Amino acid sequence: MASVSVLVVDDAPFIRDLIKKALRSHFPGLQIEEAVNGSKARQLLARTSFDLILCDWEMPELSGLELLQWFRTQSGQEKTPFIMVTSRGDRDNVVEAIKAGVSDYVGKPFSNEQLISKVRKALQRAGKLQQLRARPVATGGHAQETITSLLGSRPAPVPPTTPKPAVPVDNRTAARSTARAQLRVAGQQFACVIRSLSLRDARLVVRRGEQLPAVFDSAVLDLEQEGEQGVARINGYVHTLAALEDRMDCEWVLVTLKFVDQDPAKLEWLSMLIAEGGH
Structure with missing residues:
Protein backbone atom coordinates (compact mmCIF):
# COMPACT_ATOMS: atom_id res chain seq x y z
CA MET A 1 0.00 0.00 0.00
CA ALA A 2 1.04 3.59 -0.58
CA SER A 3 1.86 5.91 2.29
CA VAL A 4 -1.68 7.33 2.19
CA SER A 5 -4.65 5.13 1.29
CA VAL A 6 -8.42 5.52 1.10
CA LEU A 7 -11.27 3.05 0.83
CA VAL A 8 -14.36 4.08 -1.18
CA VAL A 9 -17.51 2.10 -0.31
CA ASP A 10 -20.70 2.49 -2.37
CA ASP A 11 -23.02 0.06 -4.13
CA ALA A 12 -23.42 2.47 -7.09
CA PRO A 13 -20.51 2.17 -9.59
CA PHE A 14 -21.12 5.69 -10.93
CA ILE A 15 -20.73 7.23 -7.47
CA ARG A 16 -17.55 5.24 -6.82
CA ASP A 17 -16.12 6.41 -10.14
CA LEU A 18 -17.12 10.01 -9.40
CA ILE A 19 -15.35 9.95 -6.03
CA LYS A 20 -12.25 8.23 -7.38
CA LYS A 21 -11.93 10.72 -10.23
CA ALA A 22 -12.19 13.68 -7.85
CA LEU A 23 -9.62 12.22 -5.43
CA ARG A 24 -7.10 11.38 -8.15
CA SER A 25 -7.36 14.83 -9.71
CA HIS A 26 -6.66 16.65 -6.42
CA PHE A 27 -4.45 14.21 -4.50
CA PRO A 28 -1.73 12.72 -6.74
CA GLY A 29 -0.21 9.62 -5.22
CA LEU A 30 -3.26 8.69 -3.15
CA GLN A 31 -3.84 4.93 -3.15
CA ILE A 32 -7.54 4.19 -3.71
CA GLU A 33 -9.35 0.90 -3.12
CA GLU A 34 -13.07 0.30 -3.48
CA ALA A 35 -15.78 -2.01 -2.18
CA VAL A 36 -19.20 -2.60 -3.72
CA ASN A 37 -21.06 -2.80 -0.39
CA GLY A 38 -20.60 -2.79 3.37
CA SER A 39 -20.09 -6.54 3.60
CA LYS A 40 -17.21 -6.50 1.09
CA ALA A 41 -15.74 -3.47 2.84
CA ARG A 42 -15.77 -5.27 6.20
CA GLN A 43 -13.88 -8.19 4.70
CA LEU A 44 -11.30 -5.82 3.27
CA LEU A 45 -10.96 -3.79 6.48
CA ALA A 46 -10.47 -6.96 8.51
CA ARG A 47 -7.17 -7.60 6.74
CA THR A 48 -6.04 -4.15 5.49
CA SER A 49 -5.57 -0.77 7.15
CA PHE A 50 -6.61 2.48 5.46
CA ASP A 51 -5.94 6.11 6.31
CA LEU A 52 -9.44 7.24 5.32
CA ILE A 53 -12.81 5.65 4.58
CA LEU A 54 -15.52 7.24 2.41
CA CYS A 55 -18.72 5.25 2.80
CA ASP A 56 -22.31 5.33 1.58
CA TRP A 57 -25.07 4.82 4.15
CA GLU A 58 -27.77 2.88 2.30
CA MET A 59 -26.34 -0.35 0.89
CA PRO A 60 -27.53 -3.96 0.62
CA GLU A 61 -26.17 -6.67 2.95
CA LEU A 62 -24.52 -4.24 5.38
CA SER A 63 -25.31 -0.55 5.69
CA GLY A 64 -22.73 2.19 6.12
CA LEU A 65 -23.87 2.77 9.70
CA GLU A 66 -23.48 -0.93 10.54
CA LEU A 67 -20.03 -0.93 8.96
CA LEU A 68 -19.06 2.13 10.98
CA GLN A 69 -20.32 0.57 14.23
CA TRP A 70 -18.30 -2.59 13.57
CA PHE A 71 -15.22 -0.66 12.45
CA ARG A 72 -15.04 1.42 15.64
CA THR A 73 -14.86 -1.77 17.72
CA GLN A 74 -11.71 -2.93 15.94
CA SER A 75 -8.41 -2.43 17.70
CA GLY A 76 -6.57 0.72 16.64
CA GLN A 77 -9.45 2.04 14.50
CA GLU A 78 -11.01 4.40 17.02
CA LYS A 79 -9.62 7.52 15.31
CA THR A 80 -9.30 6.53 11.65
CA PRO A 81 -11.28 9.12 9.64
CA PHE A 82 -14.61 7.70 8.50
CA ILE A 83 -16.69 10.03 6.30
CA MET A 84 -20.29 9.15 5.50
CA VAL A 85 -21.29 10.06 1.93
CA THR A 86 -25.07 9.85 1.76
CA SER A 87 -28.39 11.44 0.90
CA ARG A 88 -29.56 11.00 4.51
CA GLY A 89 -29.41 14.49 5.96
CA ASP A 90 -32.12 14.34 8.61
CA ARG A 91 -31.13 15.38 12.11
CA ASP A 92 -31.89 11.96 13.63
CA ASN A 93 -29.69 10.18 11.08
CA VAL A 94 -26.81 12.62 11.61
CA VAL A 95 -27.03 12.22 15.39
CA GLU A 96 -27.05 8.43 15.01
CA ALA A 97 -23.91 8.54 12.87
CA ILE A 98 -22.17 10.87 15.34
CA LYS A 99 -22.91 8.49 18.21
CA ALA A 100 -21.44 5.64 16.17
CA GLY A 101 -18.20 7.59 15.69
CA VAL A 102 -18.48 9.17 12.24
CA SER A 103 -15.74 11.74 11.51
CA ASP A 104 -17.61 13.88 9.01
CA TYR A 105 -20.50 13.90 6.59
CA VAL A 106 -20.87 14.67 2.87
CA GLY A 107 -24.42 14.99 1.62
CA LYS A 108 -25.48 13.64 -1.75
CA PRO A 109 -25.58 15.19 -4.25
CA PHE A 110 -22.15 16.77 -3.76
CA SER A 111 -19.75 18.85 -5.81
CA ASN A 112 -16.06 18.04 -6.20
CA GLU A 113 -15.27 21.08 -4.05
CA GLN A 114 -17.45 19.80 -1.21
CA LEU A 115 -15.93 16.33 -1.32
CA ILE A 116 -12.32 17.49 -1.58
CA SER A 117 -12.76 19.99 1.24
CA LYS A 118 -13.95 17.25 3.60
CA VAL A 119 -11.21 14.83 2.51
CA ARG A 120 -8.50 17.45 2.91
CA LYS A 121 -9.72 18.32 6.41
CA ALA A 122 -9.86 14.64 7.44
CA LEU A 123 -6.35 13.91 6.15
CA GLN A 124 -4.98 17.01 7.83
CA ARG A 125 -6.44 16.00 11.18
CA ALA A 126 -4.95 12.54 10.75
CA GLY A 127 -1.53 14.01 9.95
CA LYS A 128 -1.52 12.54 6.45
CA LEU A 129 -2.08 15.58 4.26
CA GLN A 130 1.59 16.61 4.20
CA GLN A 131 2.43 13.24 2.61
CA LEU A 132 0.45 14.18 -0.48
CA ARG A 133 1.03 16.91 -3.03
CA ALA A 134 -2.50 18.19 -2.62
CA ARG A 135 -3.61 20.68 -5.22
CA PRO A 136 -5.48 23.81 -4.09
CA VAL A 137 -9.21 23.84 -4.73
CA ALA A 138 -11.67 26.69 -4.56
CA THR A 139 -14.34 26.11 -1.97
CA GLY A 140 -17.76 27.68 -1.81
CA GLY A 141 -20.16 28.16 1.04
CA HIS A 142 -21.52 24.63 0.74
CA ALA A 143 -18.05 23.16 1.09
CA GLN A 144 -17.80 24.64 4.58
CA GLU A 145 -20.69 22.47 5.82
CA THR A 146 -19.88 20.69 9.07
CA ILE A 147 -21.55 18.25 11.43
CA THR A 148 -22.50 21.22 13.61
CA SER A 149 -24.24 23.00 10.76
CA LEU A 150 -26.02 19.81 9.78
CA LEU A 151 -27.38 19.47 13.28
CA GLY A 152 -28.52 23.06 13.24
CA SER A 153 -30.58 22.79 10.08
CA ARG A 154 -32.71 20.36 8.13
CA PRO A 155 -33.00 19.94 4.38
CA ALA A 156 -35.66 22.13 2.84
CA PRO A 157 -38.96 20.23 2.95
CA VAL A 158 -40.61 19.00 -0.22
CA PRO A 159 -43.03 21.73 -1.27
CA PRO A 160 -46.68 20.86 -0.59
CA THR A 161 -47.44 21.52 -4.24
CA THR A 162 -45.27 21.39 -7.33
CA PRO A 163 -45.51 23.77 -10.28
CA LYS A 164 -47.77 22.65 -13.09
CA PRO A 165 -46.16 23.36 -16.44
CA ALA A 166 -48.36 24.08 -19.41
CA VAL A 167 -47.07 21.01 -21.21
CA PRO A 168 -48.79 17.64 -21.68
CA VAL A 169 -47.70 14.79 -19.43
CA ASP A 170 -47.01 11.71 -21.50
CA ASN A 171 -48.90 8.46 -21.14
CA ARG A 172 -46.19 6.58 -19.24
CA THR A 173 -46.08 9.01 -16.32
CA ALA A 174 -45.74 7.07 -13.09
CA ALA A 175 -47.49 7.84 -9.82
CA ARG A 176 -49.73 10.40 -11.54
CA SER A 177 -50.30 13.05 -8.88
CA THR A 178 -49.72 10.72 -5.92
Missing part, protein backbone atom coordinates in the same frame (compact mmCIF):
# COMPACT_ATOMS: atom_id res chain seq x y z
CA ALA A 179 -46.02 11.48 -5.50
CA ARG A 180 -44.30 14.76 -4.71
CA ALA A 181 -40.82 15.19 -6.05
CA GLN A 182 -37.78 17.33 -5.43
CA LEU A 183 -34.50 17.24 -7.33
CA ARG A 184 -31.30 18.05 -5.44
CA VAL A 185 -28.10 18.79 -7.36
CA ALA A 186 -24.88 20.05 -5.68
CA GLY A 187 -26.48 22.30 -3.09
CA GLN A 188 -29.41 23.37 -5.28
CA GLN A 189 -33.01 22.25 -4.88
CA PHE A 190 -35.61 22.12 -7.65
CA ALA A 191 -39.29 21.43 -7.19
CA CYS A 192 -40.27 19.26 -10.13
CA VAL A 193 -43.07 17.40 -11.84
CA ILE A 194 -42.54 13.74 -12.74
CA ARG A 195 -43.17 13.33 -16.45
CA SER A 196 -42.18 9.67 -16.60
CA LEU A 197 -40.60 7.18 -14.24
CA SER A 198 -39.02 3.75 -14.57
CA LEU A 199 -36.60 1.62 -12.59
CA ARG A 200 -33.76 3.03 -14.70
CA ASP A 201 -34.53 6.74 -14.96
CA ALA A 202 -36.89 9.64 -14.40
CA ARG A 203 -37.90 12.47 -16.72
CA LEU A 204 -38.58 15.58 -14.69
CA VAL A 205 -39.98 18.97 -15.60
CA VAL A 206 -38.34 21.82 -13.67
CA ARG A 207 -38.74 25.55 -13.88
CA ARG A 208 -35.84 27.37 -15.46
CA GLY A 209 -33.97 29.56 -12.98
CA GLU A 210 -30.69 31.43 -12.73
CA GLN A 211 -28.83 28.13 -12.48
CA LEU A 212 -29.57 24.75 -14.00
CA PRO A 213 -28.13 21.30 -13.33
CA ALA A 214 -25.28 20.24 -15.58
CA VAL A 215 -24.95 16.97 -17.47
CA PHE A 216 -23.16 14.31 -15.36
CA ASP A 217 -23.83 16.17 -12.08
CA SER A 218 -24.60 13.72 -9.28
CA ALA A 219 -28.16 14.18 -8.06
CA VAL A 220 -30.78 12.89 -5.64
CA LEU A 221 -34.48 12.59 -6.40
CA ASP A 222 -36.62 12.86 -3.26
CA LEU A 223 -39.97 11.13 -3.69
CA GLU A 224 -42.76 11.48 -1.16
CA GLN A 225 -45.96 9.53 -1.73
CA GLU A 226 -49.19 11.04 -0.48
CA GLY A 227 -50.63 9.22 2.50
CA GLU A 228 -47.29 7.67 3.52
CA GLN A 229 -44.59 8.82 5.90
CA GLY A 230 -40.97 9.15 4.88
CA VAL A 231 -39.15 10.13 1.73
CA ALA A 232 -37.41 7.80 -0.73
CA ARG A 233 -34.07 9.24 -1.83
CA ILE A 234 -32.98 7.86 -5.19
CA ASN A 235 -29.37 8.54 -6.20
CA GLY A 236 -28.51 9.25 -9.80
CA TYR A 237 -26.89 11.66 -12.23
CA VAL A 238 -28.12 14.19 -14.76
CA HIS A 239 -28.13 12.49 -18.17
CA THR A 240 -29.77 15.06 -20.44
CA LEU A 241 -31.31 18.54 -20.39
CA ALA A 242 -33.80 19.78 -22.97
CA ALA A 243 -35.97 22.87 -23.40
CA LEU A 244 -39.65 22.09 -23.70
CA GLU A 245 -40.29 24.81 -26.26
CA ASP A 246 -38.46 26.00 -29.36
CA ARG A 247 -37.51 29.42 -28.03
CA MET A 248 -34.65 30.84 -26.00
CA ASP A 249 -36.84 32.17 -23.21
CA CYS A 250 -38.46 28.78 -22.58
CA GLU A 251 -39.59 28.62 -18.95
CA TRP A 252 -39.60 24.85 -18.49
CA VAL A 253 -36.76 22.34 -18.85
CA LEU A 254 -36.94 18.56 -19.16
CA VAL A 255 -34.27 16.84 -17.04
CA THR A 256 -33.53 13.14 -17.51
CA LEU A 257 -32.09 11.60 -14.37
CA LYS A 258 -30.39 8.20 -14.66
CA PHE A 259 -30.56 6.16 -11.46
CA VAL A 260 -27.44 4.54 -10.01
CA ASP A 261 -29.01 3.06 -6.88
CA GLN A 262 -28.94 -0.71 -6.57
CA ASP A 263 -30.62 -0.85 -3.18
CA PRO A 264 -33.30 -3.60 -3.39
CA ALA A 265 -35.59 -1.73 -0.98
CA LYS A 266 -35.55 1.40 -3.16
CA LEU A 267 -36.13 -0.62 -6.33
CA GLU A 268 -39.09 -2.36 -4.70
CA TRP A 269 -40.51 1.01 -3.61
CA LEU A 270 -40.08 2.36 -7.14
CA SER A 271 -41.80 -0.72 -8.59
CA MET A 272 -44.79 -0.21 -6.32
CA LEU A 273 -44.99 3.48 -7.21
CA ILE A 274 -44.86 2.70 -10.93
CA ALA A 275 -47.50 -0.02 -10.56
CA GLU A 276 -49.84 2.35 -8.77
CA GLY A 277 -49.39 4.74 -11.66
CA GLY A 278 -50.79 2.13 -14.00
CA HIS A 279 -47.63 0.68 -15.58
